[in-house]
Amino acid sequence: MRIISGDFRGRKISPPANMPHTRPTTDIAKEGLFNILQHRIELDGIKTLDLFGGTGSISYELASRGAADLTIIEKDAVMHDFIKKNMEMLKVENYKVLRLDVFSYLSTCNEKFDFIFAGPPYALGTIDELPKIIVQRKLIEPNGYFVLEHTPRNDYEKFAGFSFQRNYGSTVFSFFTSGEDEAEGSE
Numbered sequence: 476m477r478i479i480s481g482d483f484r485g486r487k488i489s490p491p492a493n494m495p496h497t498r499p500t501t502d503i504a505k506e507g508l509f510n511i512l513q514h515r516i517e518l519d520g521i522k523t524l525d526l527f528g529g530t531g532s533i534s535y536e537l538a539s540r541g542a543a544d545l546t547i548i549e550k551d552a553v554m555h556d557f558i559k560k561n562m563e564m565l566k567v568e569n570y571k572v573l574r575l576d577v578f579s580y581l582s583t584c585n586e587k588f589d590f591i592f593a594g595p596p597y598a599l600g601t602i603d604e605l606p607k608i609i610v611q612r613k614l615i616e617p618n619g620y621f622v623l624e625h626t627p628r629n630d631y632e633k634f635a636g637f638s639f640q641r642n643y644g645s646t647v648f649s650f651f652t653s654g655e656d657e658a659e660g661s662e
Contacts, residue, residue: 476532479506481539488561490530491553500532500594500624504643508622509536511641511648512590516620518542521589524614526577526605531558533592538567545570546588548580581608587616594624602629606651610636615653623649 478486479502500508512518519541525534528549538545547570549555555574562570573580577593578601591614593605602625609621615636623631625647631637636651 476530477502478535478539479509481536481541483535483539483565486535486539486565488530488532488535491557493553501643501646504624504646504648505532505536507641507643508648509540511650512620516590516618518590521619522546522586522616524548524586524588524591526580526591526593527595528558528572529554529594531561531572533594534558534570535561535565537590538562538565538570542590543569546586547572548575548577550574550576578604578608581605581612581614584612584614587614587619589616589619591615591619591621592624593622597626603631606631606634606636606649610634610651610653613653615651617653619653621651623651625649 476488476490478484520543522544523537523542525547528547534545534547547558549558549572555572558572591609595602605623615621626645627647631649638650638652640647640649
């Protein structure tokens with residue numbers, strides 16, 4: 476796994492050998508995601524939330540590109556410690572890795588973020604709840620994005636806040652905005 480761009484460009488990170496619940500975002504999909512983001516959002520100085528942190532790949536990329544405040548949620552102890560160790564190795568200071576269940580975290584979260592990423596296990600039975608909760612709880616800043624990584628069998632086009640999607644083979648990214656325009660129109 477490598478960091479694609481920014482201050483840590485080219486740095487390689489070797490994930491633990493035994494990652495039973497983790498499926499890292501491929502470099503091709505990650506590169507595609509960040510190519511889209513760089514034309515839509517200023518990454519330098521933003522506040523981010525990485526749900527299902529896994530290997531930390533997305534957050535390393537965000538830190539490398541100047542994100543000012545990174546929150547990473549990862550409930551697996553091994554992966555939580557792995558992310559923490561790599562953030563320390565990269566000398567990133569503006570982060571916190573919380574060892575929590577994503578849905579527990581979201582149920583009490585009252586912060587807004589410029590960028591939220593969720594790369595849940597593809598077999599997660601409650602994956603469809605993620606965009607509902609995030610848009611409903613108004614966790615996305617105006618002009619911000621929530622990106623949900625999923626397979627082509629999931630379709631979010633009719634969900635509140637849905638903006639667009641991009642497909643990278645078996646990986647699909649659905650982009651959501653705050654949905655505040657739609658909410659204001661329906662009140």
